[in-house]
Amino acid sequence: MSHSNEKLAVRIRCNAERALLTELFLTPKPGLVDRRNSGAHNDMTLQTFIRSINAISPWFLRFFEWGASNATIAPGECLALIRPIGFECETAMFAATGGINTHKGAIFALGLLSVAAGRAEALRIDITRENLCFMVADFCHGIVGRELGNAGRTRTAGERVYRRYGLSGARGEAESGFATVRRLALPIYDDLLQQGDCENHALMRVLLELLAFNADTNLVSRGGVDGLTFVRDYASNLLLQNPKPASDLLDKLCLFDDALIARNLSPGGSADLLAVTWFLAQLPASKIWTLECVDRHFCKKMNRIVNT
Template sequence: MRLSSQLASDTAYYTSASLSDEQLALWGKALGRLAHRAMMEEVLLTPKPGLVDRRNSGSHRDMDRHSFARSARAIADGLPEFVYLGYALGDMPASEVLSALREPGMVCERSMLRATDGVNTHKGAIFAFGLLCAAAGRLLARSAEVEAYTLCQEVADMCEGLVARELALVKEARTAGERFYLRYGFTGARGEAESGFATALNHGLPVYRESLHKGWSSERSLHQALLVLMAHNDDTNLVSRGGVEGLTYAKKQAQALLKDGGMTDSRAKERLAAMDDAFIAKNLSPGGSADLLAVVWFLAHLPKVISTEIISK
Protein backbone atom coordinates (compact mmCIF):
# COMPACT_ATOMS: atom_id res chain seq x y z
CA MET A 1 0.00 0.00 0.00
CA ARG A 2 1.42 3.36 -0.98
CA LEU A 3 0.00 5.51 1.79
CA SER A 4 -1.55 4.71 5.15
CA SER A 5 -5.22 5.21 6.13
CA GLN A 6 -7.21 8.07 4.59
CA LEU A 7 -4.09 9.81 3.28
CA ALA A 8 -4.04 7.84 0.03
CA SER A 9 -7.56 8.68 -1.03
CA ASP A 10 -7.15 12.30 0.04
CA THR A 11 -4.01 12.91 -1.99
CA ALA A 12 -3.90 10.43 -4.86
CA TYR A 13 -5.53 12.83 -7.29
CA TYR A 14 -2.50 15.10 -7.17
CA THR A 15 -0.21 12.77 -9.10
CA SER A 16 -0.22 12.00 -12.78
CA ALA A 17 2.68 9.52 -12.89
CA SER A 18 2.13 5.80 -13.30
CA LEU A 19 4.59 3.83 -11.20
CA SER A 20 3.12 0.57 -9.98
CA ASP A 21 2.77 -0.06 -6.26
CA GLU A 22 5.65 -2.52 -6.53
CA GLN A 23 7.92 -0.02 -8.28
CA LEU A 24 7.13 2.70 -5.77
CA ALA A 25 7.71 0.32 -2.87
CA LEU A 26 11.09 -0.56 -4.37
CA TRP A 27 12.06 3.10 -4.37
CA GLY A 28 10.81 3.63 -0.84
CA LYS A 29 12.68 0.67 0.58
CA ALA A 30 15.88 1.48 -1.32
CA LEU A 31 15.96 5.09 -0.15
CA GLY A 32 15.14 4.04 3.41
CA ARG A 33 18.05 1.60 3.39
CA LEU A 34 20.34 4.25 1.90
CA ALA A 35 19.43 6.74 4.62
CA HIS A 36 19.98 4.08 7.28
CA ARG A 37 23.43 3.32 5.90
CA ALA A 38 24.22 7.05 5.77
CA MET A 39 23.32 7.50 9.43
CA MET A 40 25.41 4.47 10.39
CA GLU A 41 28.40 5.61 8.32
CA GLU A 42 28.29 8.94 10.16
CA VAL A 43 28.14 7.49 13.67
CA LEU A 44 30.80 4.83 13.03
CA LEU A 45 33.29 7.32 11.57
CA THR A 46 36.03 7.58 14.22
CA PRO A 47 37.39 9.81 15.67
CA LYS A 48 35.08 12.80 15.39
CA PRO A 49 35.31 15.99 17.46
CA GLY A 50 32.69 15.99 20.22
CA LEU A 51 30.44 13.50 18.41
CA VAL A 52 29.31 9.98 19.18
CA ASP A 53 31.57 7.39 17.54
CA ARG A 54 33.37 4.13 18.32
CA ARG A 55 35.94 5.97 20.45
CA ASN A 56 33.47 7.49 22.90
CA SER A 57 30.15 9.31 23.20
CA GLY A 58 31.71 12.71 22.56
CA SER A 59 30.05 15.52 24.47
CA HIS A 60 26.88 13.46 24.93
CA ARG A 61 26.21 11.75 28.26
CA ASP A 62 22.81 10.34 27.36
CA MET A 63 23.62 8.46 24.16
CA ASP A 64 26.19 6.18 22.53
CA ARG A 65 26.72 4.41 19.22
CA HIS A 66 24.36 1.61 20.26
CA SER A 67 21.47 3.99 20.91
CA PHE A 68 22.35 5.69 17.61
CA ALA A 69 22.10 2.34 15.83
CA ARG A 70 18.67 1.63 17.34
CA SER A 71 17.51 5.11 16.44
CA ALA A 72 18.76 4.89 12.85
CA ARG A 73 16.92 1.60 12.34
CA ALA A 74 13.67 2.97 13.74
CA ILE A 75 13.85 6.11 11.60
CA ALA A 76 14.76 4.26 8.41
CA ASP A 77 11.67 2.07 8.75
CA GLY A 78 9.50 5.19 8.53
CA LEU A 79 11.24 6.93 5.64
CA PRO A 80 9.52 5.06 2.76
CA GLU A 81 6.30 6.80 3.84
CA PHE A 82 7.86 10.13 2.86
CA VAL A 83 8.63 8.78 -0.62
CA TYR A 84 5.04 7.56 -1.04
CA LEU A 85 3.60 10.84 0.24
CA GLY A 86 5.88 12.90 -2.00
CA TYR A 87 4.79 10.79 -4.96
CA ALA A 88 1.11 11.24 -4.13
CA LEU A 89 1.65 14.99 -3.86
CA GLY A 90 3.78 15.19 -6.98
CA ASP A 91 1.61 17.78 -8.73
CA MET A 92 0.82 19.84 -5.65
CA PRO A 93 2.55 23.25 -5.52
CA ALA A 94 5.88 22.77 -3.78
CA SER A 95 5.09 25.43 -1.19
CA GLU A 96 2.10 23.42 0.04
CA VAL A 97 3.90 20.12 0.60
CA LEU A 98 5.88 20.84 3.75
CA SER A 99 2.89 20.94 6.08
CA ALA A 100 1.82 17.49 4.85
CA LEU A 101 5.18 16.06 5.94
CA ARG A 102 4.75 17.00 9.59
CA GLU A 103 2.61 13.98 10.47
CA PRO A 104 5.03 11.30 9.17
CA GLY A 105 7.83 13.36 10.70
CA MET A 106 6.20 13.13 14.11
CA VAL A 107 5.69 9.40 13.61
CA CYS A 108 9.41 9.01 12.90
CA GLU A 109 10.29 11.12 15.92
CA ARG A 110 8.11 8.99 18.21
CA SER A 111 9.75 5.84 16.82
CA MET A 112 13.17 7.34 17.55
CA LEU A 113 12.21 8.22 21.12
CA ARG A 114 10.83 4.73 21.75
CA ALA A 115 14.05 3.19 20.45
CA THR A 116 16.26 5.42 22.62
CA ASP A 117 14.16 5.62 25.81
CA GLY A 118 13.34 9.25 25.17
CA VAL A 119 16.70 10.55 23.92
CA ASN A 120 16.84 12.82 20.85
CA THR A 121 19.58 11.20 18.78
CA HIS A 122 18.48 12.00 15.23
CA LYS A 123 15.87 14.78 15.10
CA GLY A 124 17.96 16.68 12.54
CA ALA A 125 18.37 13.55 10.44
CA ILE A 126 14.62 12.94 10.45
CA PHE A 127 14.11 16.45 9.11
CA ALA A 128 16.79 16.09 6.44
CA PHE A 129 16.00 12.60 5.20
CA GLY A 130 12.26 13.14 5.41
CA LEU A 131 12.65 16.09 3.05
CA LEU A 132 14.99 14.23 0.70
CA CYS A 133 12.73 11.17 0.51
CA ALA A 134 9.64 13.30 -0.10
CA ALA A 135 11.54 15.21 -2.77
CA ALA A 136 12.44 11.92 -4.45
CA GLY A 137 8.78 10.92 -4.49
CA ARG A 138 7.77 14.22 -6.11
CA LEU A 139 10.45 13.85 -8.77
CA LEU A 140 9.28 10.31 -9.52
CA ALA A 141 5.71 11.56 -9.88
CA ARG A 142 6.88 13.97 -12.58
CA SER A 143 9.18 11.40 -14.22
CA ALA A 144 12.13 13.67 -13.40
CA GLU A 145 15.67 12.47 -12.77
CA VAL A 146 16.44 11.62 -9.15
CA GLU A 147 19.99 12.74 -8.37
CA ALA A 148 21.80 15.01 -5.93
CA TYR A 149 21.11 18.34 -7.62
CA THR A 150 17.46 17.70 -8.50
CA LEU A 151 16.75 16.34 -5.03
CA CYS A 152 18.28 19.35 -3.32
CA GLN A 153 16.53 21.78 -5.67
CA GLU A 154 13.22 20.10 -4.92
CA VAL A 155 13.89 20.40 -1.18
CA ALA A 156 14.66 24.10 -1.67
CA ASP A 157 11.39 24.56 -3.56
CA MET A 158 9.40 22.79 -0.85
CA CYS A 159 11.05 24.86 1.89
CA GLU A 160 10.91 28.24 0.15
CA GLY A 161 9.95 30.89 2.69
CA LEU A 162 10.47 28.58 5.68
CA VAL A 163 12.87 30.92 7.46
CA ALA A 164 10.59 33.90 6.86
CA ARG A 165 7.54 32.04 8.17
CA GLU A 166 9.10 30.41 11.21
CA LEU A 167 11.97 32.71 12.19
CA ALA A 168 11.94 36.14 10.56
CA LEU A 169 8.49 37.11 11.83
CA VAL A 170 9.22 36.09 15.42
CA LYS A 171 9.37 39.01 17.85
CA GLU A 172 9.99 37.08 21.06
CA ALA A 173 12.03 33.87 20.99
CA ARG A 174 10.42 30.75 22.43
CA THR A 175 12.90 28.17 21.10
CA ALA A 176 16.67 27.97 20.80
CA GLY A 177 16.42 28.24 17.02
CA GLU A 178 14.36 31.41 17.27
CA ARG A 179 16.75 32.86 19.83
CA PHE A 180 19.82 32.20 17.67
CA TYR A 181 18.12 33.78 14.65
CA LEU A 182 17.01 36.89 16.52
CA ARG A 183 20.36 37.34 18.24
CA TYR A 184 22.84 36.26 15.56
CA GLY A 185 20.93 35.71 12.31
CA PHE A 186 21.71 31.98 12.26
CA THR A 187 19.02 30.06 10.39
CA GLY A 188 20.04 26.54 11.45
CA ALA A 189 18.43 23.46 9.94
CA ARG A 190 15.58 25.49 8.45
CA GLY A 191 17.97 27.70 6.52
CA GLU A 192 20.01 24.74 5.34
CA ALA A 193 16.85 23.05 4.05
CA GLU A 194 15.61 26.22 2.37
CA SER A 195 18.97 26.52 0.62
CA GLY A 196 18.60 22.97 -0.69
CA PHE A 197 21.32 21.71 1.66
CA ALA A 198 23.78 24.11 0.04
CA THR A 199 26.55 23.44 2.58
CA ALA A 200 26.37 19.72 1.88
CA LEU A 201 25.87 20.07 -1.89
CA ASN A 202 28.47 22.78 -2.55
CA HIS A 203 31.13 21.96 0.03
CA GLY A 204 30.88 18.51 1.59
CA LEU A 205 29.77 16.50 -1.44
CA PRO A 206 32.41 17.76 -3.91
CA VAL A 207 35.18 17.15 -1.37
CA TYR A 208 33.92 13.65 -0.60
CA ARG A 209 33.66 12.76 -4.29
CA GLU A 210 37.07 14.25 -5.12
CA SER A 211 38.67 12.37 -2.24
CA LEU A 212 37.19 9.07 -3.41
CA HIS A 213 38.38 9.86 -6.95
CA LYS A 214 41.91 10.23 -5.59
CA GLY A 215 41.70 6.68 -4.31
CA TRP A 216 41.13 7.58 -0.68
CA SER A 217 39.08 5.21 1.47
CA SER A 218 35.49 6.13 2.26
CA GLU A 219 36.50 6.71 5.88
CA ARG A 220 39.31 9.11 5.01
CA SER A 221 37.09 10.89 2.48
CA LEU A 222 34.32 11.29 5.06
CA HIS A 223 36.76 12.75 7.56
CA GLN A 224 37.86 15.30 4.96
CA ALA A 225 34.25 16.16 4.16
CA LEU A 226 33.43 16.54 7.86
CA LEU A 227 36.27 19.02 8.33
CA VAL A 228 35.05 21.05 5.34
CA LEU A 229 31.48 21.03 6.65
CA MET A 230 32.62 22.13 10.10
CA ALA A 231 34.70 24.92 8.56
CA HIS A 232 31.72 26.31 6.61
CA ASN A 233 28.63 25.48 8.66
CA ASP A 234 27.10 27.96 11.13
CA ASP A 235 26.19 25.01 13.33
CA THR A 236 23.55 26.02 15.87
CA ASN A 237 24.29 22.88 17.88
CA LEU A 238 27.66 24.44 18.66
CA VAL A 239 26.05 27.79 19.45
CA SER A 240 23.61 26.07 21.80
CA ARG A 241 26.44 24.51 23.78
CA GLY A 242 29.17 27.13 23.58
CA GLY A 243 27.72 30.33 22.19
CA VAL A 244 29.23 32.10 19.20
CA GLU A 245 32.62 31.57 20.84
CA GLY A 246 32.10 27.80 20.67
CA LEU A 247 31.12 27.99 17.00
CA THR A 248 34.13 30.16 16.20
CA TYR A 249 36.45 27.81 18.08
CA ALA A 250 35.15 24.75 16.23
CA LYS A 251 35.43 26.44 12.85
CA LYS A 252 38.99 27.54 13.54
CA GLN A 253 40.00 24.05 14.64
CA ALA A 254 38.65 22.53 11.43
CA GLN A 255 40.17 25.28 9.30
CA ALA A 256 43.58 24.81 10.93
CA LEU A 257 43.68 21.11 10.09
CA LEU A 258 42.46 21.79 6.56
CA LYS A 259 45.18 24.42 6.13
CA ASP A 260 47.71 21.68 6.88
CA GLY A 261 46.17 19.45 4.22
CA GLY A 262 43.37 17.89 6.20
CA MET A 263 43.55 14.13 5.97
CA THR A 264 46.81 14.31 3.98
CA ASP A 265 48.52 15.34 7.23
CA SER A 266 50.42 12.34 8.60
CA ARG A 267 49.04 13.04 12.07
CA ALA A 268 45.50 13.85 10.97
CA LYS A 269 43.81 11.13 13.01
CA GLU A 270 45.85 12.01 16.10
CA ARG A 271 44.84 15.63 15.66
CA LEU A 272 41.19 14.64 15.26
CA ALA A 273 41.40 12.64 18.48
CA ALA A 274 42.96 15.64 20.23
CA MET A 275 40.17 17.82 18.83
CA ASP A 276 37.68 15.32 20.20
CA ASP A 277 39.17 15.59 23.68
CA ALA A 278 39.19 19.39 23.47
CA PHE A 279 35.59 19.56 22.26
CA ILE A 280 34.48 17.24 25.07
CA ALA A 281 36.26 19.43 27.62
CA LYS A 282 34.33 22.42 26.25
CA ASN A 283 31.08 20.42 25.90
CA LEU A 284 30.96 21.17 22.16
CA SER A 285 29.27 18.96 19.57
CA PRO A 286 28.95 19.85 15.86
CA GLY A 287 25.73 17.88 15.49
CA GLY A 288 24.51 19.95 12.56
CA SER A 289 27.62 19.11 10.57
CA ALA A 290 27.19 15.45 11.51
CA ASP A 291 23.68 15.49 10.00
CA LEU A 292 25.03 17.15 6.85
CA LEU A 293 27.77 14.51 6.62
CA ALA A 294 25.09 11.82 6.54
CA VAL A 295 23.34 13.81 3.79
CA VAL A 296 26.62 13.96 1.85
CA TRP A 297 27.03 10.18 2.05
CA PHE A 298 23.39 9.68 0.99
CA LEU A 299 23.72 11.95 -2.05
CA ALA A 300 27.08 10.51 -3.07
CA HIS A 301 25.89 6.91 -3.05
CA LEU A 302 22.44 7.56 -4.51
CA PRO A 303 23.42 6.79 -8.15
CA LYS A 304 24.78 3.36 -7.25
CA VAL A 305 21.67 2.47 -5.28
CA ILE A 306 19.42 3.52 -8.16
CA SER A 307 21.40 1.45 -10.66
CA THR A 308 21.83 -1.68 -8.52
CA GLU A 309 18.70 -1.80 -6.37
CA ILE A 310 16.07 -0.23 -8.62
CA ILE A 311 16.90 -0.13 -12.33
CA SER A 312 18.40 -3.63 -12.36
CA LYS A 313 15.34 -5.18 -10.70
Protein backbone atom coordinates (compact mmCIF):
# COMPACT_ATOMS: atom_id res chain seq x y z
CA MET A 1 0.00 0.00 0.00
CA SER A 2 1.37 3.42 -0.97
CA HIS A 3 2.03 6.16 1.56
CA SER A 4 -1.01 8.15 0.35
CA ASN A 5 -3.20 5.04 0.63
CA GLU A 6 -1.92 4.42 4.15
CA LYS A 7 -2.82 7.98 5.14
CA LEU A 8 -6.30 7.55 3.71
CA ALA A 9 -6.75 4.21 5.47
CA VAL A 10 -5.81 5.80 8.80
CA ARG A 11 -8.20 8.66 8.12
CA ILE A 12 -11.08 6.27 7.44
CA ARG A 13 -10.28 4.30 10.58
CA CYS A 14 -10.13 7.49 12.66
CA ASN A 15 -13.39 8.78 11.20
CA ALA A 16 -15.13 5.49 12.02
CA GLU A 17 -13.82 5.68 15.58
CA ARG A 18 -14.83 9.33 15.94
CA ALA A 19 -18.27 8.58 14.53
CA LEU A 20 -18.83 6.01 17.28
CA LEU A 21 -17.47 8.30 20.00
CA THR A 22 -19.52 11.24 18.72
CA GLU A 23 -22.69 9.16 18.85
CA LEU A 24 -21.82 7.80 22.29
CA PHE A 25 -21.12 11.16 23.96
CA LEU A 26 -24.10 12.96 22.44
CA THR A 27 -26.35 13.60 25.46
CA PRO A 28 -29.20 13.17 26.17
CA LYS A 29 -30.16 10.36 23.78
CA PRO A 30 -33.58 8.83 24.52
CA GLY A 31 -33.25 5.24 25.68
CA LEU A 32 -29.56 5.02 24.75
CA VAL A 33 -26.27 4.92 26.66
CA ASP A 34 -24.77 8.39 27.02
CA ARG A 35 -23.17 10.66 29.62
CA ARG A 36 -26.52 11.04 31.42
CA ASN A 37 -27.23 7.35 32.07
CA SER A 38 -27.27 3.86 30.55
CA GLY A 39 -30.62 4.33 28.88
CA ALA A 40 -32.80 1.23 28.74
CA HIS A 41 -29.75 -1.00 29.28
CA ASN A 42 -28.94 -2.51 32.65
CA ASP A 43 -26.01 -4.53 31.34
CA MET A 44 -23.82 -1.76 29.92
CA THR A 45 -22.42 1.67 30.74
CA LEU A 46 -20.53 4.48 29.05
CA GLN A 47 -17.28 2.69 29.96
CA THR A 48 -18.53 -0.53 28.34
CA PHE A 49 -18.97 1.36 25.09
CA ILE A 50 -15.58 3.04 25.36
CA ARG A 51 -13.88 -0.33 25.84
CA SER A 52 -15.80 -1.66 22.86
CA ILE A 53 -14.81 1.26 20.61
CA ASN A 54 -11.16 0.88 21.60
CA ALA A 55 -11.32 -2.82 20.70
CA ILE A 56 -13.03 -2.53 17.33
CA SER A 57 -11.44 0.66 15.96
CA PRO A 58 -8.28 -1.04 14.57
CA TRP A 59 -10.49 -3.34 12.51
CA PHE A 60 -11.75 -0.51 10.34
CA LEU A 61 -8.20 -0.25 9.02
CA ARG A 62 -8.42 -3.95 8.17
CA PHE A 63 -11.72 -3.41 6.37
CA PHE A 64 -10.20 -0.61 4.27
CA GLU A 65 -7.11 -2.65 3.45
CA TRP A 66 -9.25 -5.60 2.37
CA GLY A 67 -11.28 -3.37 0.07
CA ALA A 68 -8.14 -1.91 -1.48
CA SER A 69 -6.41 -5.27 -1.90
CA ASN A 70 -9.44 -7.04 -3.37
CA ALA A 71 -10.84 -4.33 -5.63
CA THR A 72 -10.96 -6.67 -8.64
CA ILE A 73 -13.39 -9.06 -6.96
CA ALA A 74 -16.95 -8.74 -8.29
CA PRO A 75 -19.12 -6.63 -5.94
CA GLY A 76 -21.61 -9.44 -5.41
CA GLU A 77 -18.88 -11.72 -4.06
CA CYS A 78 -17.46 -9.25 -1.55
CA LEU A 79 -19.93 -9.59 1.30
CA ALA A 80 -19.27 -13.28 1.92
CA LEU A 81 -15.51 -12.67 1.81
CA ILE A 82 -15.66 -9.68 4.16
CA ARG A 83 -17.68 -11.48 6.79
CA PRO A 84 -14.80 -13.39 8.44
CA ILE A 85 -13.17 -10.03 9.24
CA GLY A 86 -16.49 -8.84 10.64
CA PHE A 87 -16.76 -11.90 12.86
CA GLU A 88 -13.22 -11.33 14.15
CA CYS A 89 -14.11 -7.71 14.90
CA GLU A 90 -17.20 -8.85 16.79
CA THR A 91 -15.06 -11.32 18.74
CA ALA A 92 -12.81 -8.44 19.79
CA MET A 93 -15.88 -6.48 20.85
CA PHE A 94 -17.29 -9.33 22.94
CA ALA A 95 -13.89 -9.90 24.56
CA ALA A 96 -13.73 -6.23 25.58
CA THR A 97 -17.31 -6.06 26.88
CA GLY A 98 -17.61 -9.44 28.59
CA GLY A 99 -19.98 -10.78 25.96
CA ILE A 100 -22.22 -7.70 25.62
CA ASN A 101 -23.31 -6.61 22.15
CA THR A 102 -22.56 -2.90 22.00
CA HIS A 103 -21.67 -2.32 18.34
CA LYS A 104 -22.70 -5.24 16.15
CA GLY A 105 -24.82 -3.02 13.90
CA ALA A 106 -22.16 -0.32 13.73
CA ILE A 107 -19.49 -2.87 12.79
CA PHE A 108 -21.69 -4.02 9.91
CA ALA A 109 -22.43 -0.51 8.62
CA LEU A 110 -19.08 1.21 9.14
CA GLY A 111 -17.16 -1.92 8.17
CA LEU A 112 -18.92 -2.01 4.79
CA LEU A 113 -18.29 1.71 4.25
CA SER A 114 -14.61 1.23 5.11
CA VAL A 115 -14.35 -1.62 2.60
CA ALA A 116 -16.02 0.61 0.01
CA ALA A 117 -13.52 3.39 0.71
CA GLY A 118 -10.59 1.04 0.15
CA ARG A 119 -12.15 -0.31 -3.04
CA ALA A 120 -12.88 3.19 -4.35
CA GLU A 121 -9.32 4.27 -3.72
CA ALA A 122 -7.92 1.24 -5.56
CA LEU A 123 -10.28 1.76 -8.51
CA ARG A 124 -9.60 5.51 -8.53
CA ILE A 125 -13.21 6.37 -7.89
CA ASP A 126 -13.85 9.57 -5.96
CA ILE A 127 -14.43 8.83 -2.28
CA THR A 128 -17.70 10.68 -1.82
CA ARG A 129 -20.72 9.96 0.34
CA GLU A 130 -22.82 8.74 -2.55
CA ASN A 131 -20.15 6.59 -4.15
CA LEU A 132 -19.46 4.68 -0.94
CA CYS A 133 -23.18 4.20 -0.31
CA PHE A 134 -23.75 2.93 -3.85
CA MET A 135 -20.86 0.49 -3.46
CA VAL A 136 -22.33 -0.84 -0.20
CA ALA A 137 -25.68 -1.29 -1.97
CA ASP A 138 -23.86 -3.26 -4.65
CA PHE A 139 -22.12 -5.48 -2.05
CA CYS A 140 -25.44 -6.14 -0.32
CA HIS A 141 -27.70 -6.61 -3.33
CA GLY A 142 -30.31 -9.24 -2.43
CA ILE A 143 -29.21 -9.62 1.21
CA VAL A 144 -32.69 -9.02 2.64
CA GLY A 145 -34.27 -11.73 0.54
CA ARG A 146 -31.43 -14.18 1.11
CA GLU A 147 -30.96 -13.72 4.84
CA LEU A 148 -34.33 -12.55 6.11
CA GLY A 149 -36.86 -13.80 3.61
CA ASN A 150 -35.87 -17.45 3.26
CA ALA A 151 -38.18 -19.95 4.90
CA GLY A 152 -36.73 -22.09 7.66
CA ARG A 153 -35.79 -21.84 11.30
CA THR A 154 -35.79 -18.28 12.64
CA ARG A 155 -32.58 -17.70 14.56
CA THR A 156 -32.21 -13.98 15.23
CA ALA A 157 -34.39 -11.12 16.44
CA GLY A 158 -33.91 -9.45 13.06
CA GLU A 159 -35.31 -12.49 11.26
CA ARG A 160 -38.28 -12.66 13.59
CA VAL A 161 -39.10 -8.98 13.10
CA TYR A 162 -38.81 -9.25 9.32
CA ARG A 163 -41.02 -12.32 9.06
CA ARG A 164 -43.68 -10.87 11.33
CA TYR A 165 -43.65 -7.20 10.31
CA GLY A 166 -41.62 -6.98 7.08
CA LEU A 167 -39.05 -4.60 8.60
CA SER A 168 -35.57 -5.24 7.21
CA GLY A 169 -33.42 -3.31 9.72
CA ALA A 170 -29.67 -2.95 9.22
CA ARG A 171 -29.62 -5.26 6.20
CA GLY A 172 -32.30 -3.24 4.44
CA GLU A 173 -30.44 0.01 5.12
CA ALA A 174 -27.23 -1.44 3.69
CA GLU A 175 -28.98 -2.86 0.63
CA SER A 176 -30.57 0.54 -0.02
CA GLY A 177 -27.18 2.25 0.19
CA PHE A 178 -28.21 3.83 3.51
CA ALA A 179 -31.14 5.61 1.88
CA THR A 180 -32.44 6.93 5.21
CA VAL A 181 -29.11 8.63 5.85
CA ARG A 182 -28.71 9.96 2.32
CA ARG A 183 -32.26 11.25 1.90
CA LEU A 184 -33.14 12.36 5.42
CA ALA A 185 -30.31 12.61 7.93
CA LEU A 186 -27.48 14.10 5.86
CA PRO A 187 -29.54 16.87 4.19
CA ILE A 188 -30.89 17.97 7.59
CA TYR A 189 -27.43 17.83 9.18
CA ASP A 190 -25.83 19.81 6.34
CA ASP A 191 -28.61 22.40 6.37
CA LEU A 192 -28.41 22.98 10.11
CA LEU A 193 -24.64 23.42 10.04
CA GLN A 194 -24.96 25.86 7.12
CA GLN A 195 -27.47 27.83 9.19
CA GLY A 196 -24.85 28.18 11.90
CA ASP A 197 -26.05 25.53 14.36
CA CYS A 198 -23.38 23.76 16.40
CA GLU A 199 -22.58 20.13 15.65
CA ASN A 200 -24.12 18.94 18.91
CA HIS A 201 -27.47 20.58 18.23
CA ALA A 202 -27.48 19.44 14.60
CA LEU A 203 -26.92 15.84 15.69
CA MET A 204 -29.71 16.10 18.27
CA ARG A 205 -32.11 17.27 15.59
CA VAL A 206 -30.99 14.52 13.22
CA LEU A 207 -31.51 11.92 15.95
CA LEU A 208 -35.04 13.21 16.52
CA GLU A 209 -35.75 13.02 12.79
CA LEU A 210 -34.44 9.45 12.72
CA LEU A 211 -36.56 8.49 15.72
CA ALA A 212 -39.63 9.97 14.00
CA PHE A 213 -39.00 8.26 10.66
CA ASN A 214 -36.86 5.15 11.04
CA ALA A 215 -38.62 1.80 11.46
CA ASP A 216 -36.11 0.77 14.13
CA THR A 217 -36.17 -3.00 14.53
CA ASN A 218 -34.48 -2.71 17.93
CA LEU A 219 -37.58 -0.95 19.19
CA VAL A 220 -39.86 -3.58 17.68
CA SER A 221 -37.79 -6.37 19.24
CA ARG A 222 -38.17 -4.78 22.68
CA GLY A 223 -41.66 -3.30 22.53
CA GLY A 224 -43.41 -4.57 19.43
CA VAL A 225 -45.07 -2.24 16.95
CA ASP A 226 -46.60 -0.33 19.88
CA GLY A 227 -43.11 0.50 21.13
CA LEU A 228 -42.03 1.71 17.70
CA THR A 229 -45.19 3.78 17.31
CA PHE A 230 -44.72 5.37 20.73
CA VAL A 231 -41.18 6.50 19.89
CA ARG A 232 -42.07 7.75 16.41
CA ASP A 233 -45.07 9.71 17.67
CA TYR A 234 -43.16 11.19 20.60
CA ALA A 235 -40.28 12.31 18.34
CA SER A 236 -42.68 13.70 15.73
CA ASN A 237 -44.47 15.77 18.36
CA LEU A 238 -41.18 17.15 19.66
CA LEU A 239 -40.23 18.20 16.15
CA LEU A 240 -43.58 19.92 15.65
CA GLN A 241 -43.21 21.75 18.95
CA ASN A 242 -39.62 22.78 18.20
CA PRO A 243 -39.35 23.66 14.48
CA LYS A 244 -36.45 25.95 15.37
CA PRO A 245 -33.75 25.67 18.05
CA ALA A 246 -35.38 25.85 21.47
CA SER A 247 -33.64 26.48 24.78
CA ASP A 248 -35.72 23.82 26.52
CA LEU A 249 -35.15 21.07 23.92
CA LEU A 250 -32.57 19.35 26.11
CA ASP A 251 -35.04 19.24 29.00
CA LYS A 252 -37.65 17.71 26.69
CA LEU A 253 -35.14 15.14 25.46
CA CYS A 254 -34.41 14.18 29.07
CA LEU A 255 -38.13 13.56 29.59
CA PHE A 256 -38.15 11.52 26.37
CA ASP A 257 -35.21 9.54 27.73
CA ASP A 258 -37.05 8.85 30.99
CA ALA A 259 -40.13 7.71 29.08
CA LEU A 260 -38.16 5.20 27.02
CA ILE A 261 -36.28 3.88 30.03
CA ALA A 262 -39.61 3.30 31.81
CA ARG A 263 -40.77 1.29 28.78
CA ASN A 264 -37.44 -0.54 28.30
CA LEU A 265 -37.10 0.85 24.76
CA SER A 266 -33.76 1.54 23.09
CA PRO A 267 -33.51 2.79 19.48
CA GLY A 268 -30.16 1.19 18.73
CA GLY A 269 -30.76 1.10 14.98
CA SER A 270 -31.23 4.86 14.87
CA ALA A 271 -28.06 5.30 16.93
CA ASP A 272 -26.14 3.34 14.29
CA LEU A 273 -27.60 5.52 11.52
CA LEU A 274 -26.55 8.62 13.47
CA ALA A 275 -22.97 7.32 13.53
CA VAL A 276 -23.17 6.58 9.80
CA THR A 277 -24.46 10.13 9.24
CA TRP A 278 -21.48 11.67 11.01
CA PHE A 279 -19.05 9.37 9.20
CA LEU A 280 -20.42 10.23 5.76
CA ALA A 281 -20.69 13.92 6.60
CA GLN A 282 -16.88 14.06 6.74
CA LEU A 283 -16.77 13.19 3.01
CA PRO A 284 -17.58 15.39 0.01
CA ALA A 285 -20.97 15.06 -1.64
CA SER A 286 -19.92 15.83 -5.22
CA LYS A 287 -19.05 13.79 -8.31
CA ILE A 288 -21.89 11.32 -7.92
CA TRP A 289 -21.55 7.90 -9.52
CA THR A 290 -24.54 5.68 -10.15
CA LEU A 291 -24.38 1.95 -9.53
CA GLU A 292 -24.19 1.51 -13.29
CA CYS A 293 -21.14 3.80 -13.45
CA VAL A 294 -19.42 1.85 -10.69
CA ASP A 295 -20.17 -1.44 -12.47
CA ARG A 296 -18.89 -0.05 -15.76
CA HIS A 297 -15.69 1.21 -14.12
CA PHE A 298 -15.22 -2.19 -12.48
CA CYS A 299 -15.60 -3.97 -15.85
CA LYS A 300 -13.05 -1.66 -17.49
CA LYS A 301 -10.63 -2.31 -14.63
CA MET A 302 -11.09 -6.07 -15.04
CA ASN A 303 -10.54 -5.85 -18.80
CA ARG A 304 -7.25 -4.02 -18.26
CA ILE A 305 -6.10 -6.69 -15.80
CA VAL A 306 -7.10 -9.56 -18.10
CA ASN A 307 -5.38 -8.01 -21.11
CA THR A 308 -2.06 -7.25 -19.39
